Amino acid sequence: LASAWSYAQRTGRTLVIDWRGSCYVEQPFSNAFPVFFEPVEDIAGVPVICDDRVNQLSFPGPFFPRWWNRPLIDCINRPDEQIFRERDELTELFQSKEDNEANTIVCDACLMWRCSEEAERLIFRNIKLRPEIRARIDAFCEEHFSGHSIIGVHV
DSSP: HHHHHHHHHHTTEEEEETTTTTTTTSSSSSSSSHBOOOSSSTTTEEEOOSEEEETTTOOOOOSSSSGGGGGGHHHHHHHOHHHHHHHHHHHHHSSSSSSSSOSSSOHHHHHHHHSSSSHHHHHHHHHBBHHHHHHHHHHHHHHHHHHHHSOOOOO
């Protein structure tokens, strides 16, 4: 998200957070972002669309990476090699100081650690968990960790 935001900011694009098809939500056309985070209209001046409006959007082509210019039915199952190729192509584009002529940049590959720490911190400062999720986390921490030092490990 931080890599895509950085690119959108640098190139004057709108950031669309389209997390449909997530394994974390039951409905395949439901955008996972608003399930977990409060809605945002912009992040540090970059316009953001992050709710179920993504279902009504028609993203204009051409697309980058070029794989996404194929008929939709051909894009459903991407082999791992294609995902890794896209990760590398996106990394190269995002680290360059140029824009791409494509109307839509599809960032559907993990780009962890491919942007500045400042961009990551900015994202974390600008998106907030939904209050009911934050309350459940706080209650869990209070019940299980109150008065203890903890170390969290994510594998």
